[in-house]
Amino acid sequence: xxxxxxxxxxxxxxxxxxxxxxxxxxxxxxxxxxxxxxxxxxxxxxxxxxxxxxxxxxxxxxxxxxxxxxxxxxxxxxxxxxxxxxxxxxxxxxxxxxxxxxxxxxxxxxxxxxxxxxxxxxxxxxxxxxxxxxxxxxxxxxxxxxxxxxxxxxxxxxxx
Numbered sequence: 001x002x003x004x005x006x007x008x009x010x011x012x013x014x015x016x017x018x019x020x021x022x023x024x025x026x027x028x029x030x031x032x033x034x035x036x037x038x039x040x041x042x043x044x045x046x047x048x049x050x051x052x053x054x055x056x057x058x059x060x061x062x063x064x065x066x067x068x069x070x071x072x073x074x075x076x077x078x079x080x081x082x083x084x085x086x087x088x089x090x091x092x093x094x095x096x097x098x099x100x101x102x103x104x105x106x107x108x109x110x111x112x113x114x115x116x117x118x119x120x121x122x123x124x125x126x127x128x129x130x131x132x133x134x135x136x137x138x139x140x141x142x143x144x145x146x147x148x149x150x151x152x153x154x155x156x157x158x159x160x
Contacts, residue, residue, distance in 0.1 A: 002066075002098050005055040009064075010040070010047035013055065016064035020085035027085065027120055029146055051110075056102040058086070058095045065090050068099040070106040070115075073145045079107035080145055081117040084126075100133050107159055114156050116142050121151030130155050 005013050021032035058066035066086040070079050081103045086096045107115050119126045135155035142154055
C-alpha cells in the first residue's frame with residue numbers, strides 16, 4: 001500500500017532511509033554515517049511533512065519498502081522529487097512508478113508546473129526509469145535545493 005508518511009511513522013521512515021543509504025550509498029547525497037547521528041526530532045520533522053514537503057512510502061506488512069519525497073523549493077513553478085528508493089525485492093513491481101505518480105499529484109495540487117530531479121551519474125537504471133516515466137533530460141543543471149554530485153544527470157517532467 002502506498003500512502004503519505006504521518007508524524008507517528010518517524011521510526012519506520014528513519015529505518016527505511018537507513019536501509020536505503022546502506023543498500024545504495026551512491027544514490028544519495030546524504031551518508032549513512034551522517035543519517036545515523038540525526039536526532040529523534042529531526043526524524044520526526046521529516047515525517048511530519050508540511051505545505052512545502054511530503055514523503056510517500058510503500059508499506060508492506062508494517063515495513064516501509066520504498067519512499068520518495070516531494071519538496072517545493074523557492075521556485076514557485078517547481079517541485080523536486082528527492083530521496084527515491086525502492087527495496088531491491090520490490091524493484092520492477094510498479095511501486096516506483098506509483099510513487100512518482102504521487103509526486104506528480106502533489107505538485108499539481110500545489111499549483112506547480114514541473115517536477116525536477118537529479119540522478120547520480122552512475123545510476124543508469126534510475127535514469128532509464130525516469131525517462132520511461134516521461135522525464136526529459138536537461139542540458140543544464142536546474143537550481144536545486146541541495147548540492148548535486150559532479151556527474152549527476154538532471155531531468156524535468158512538465159505537468160502542463
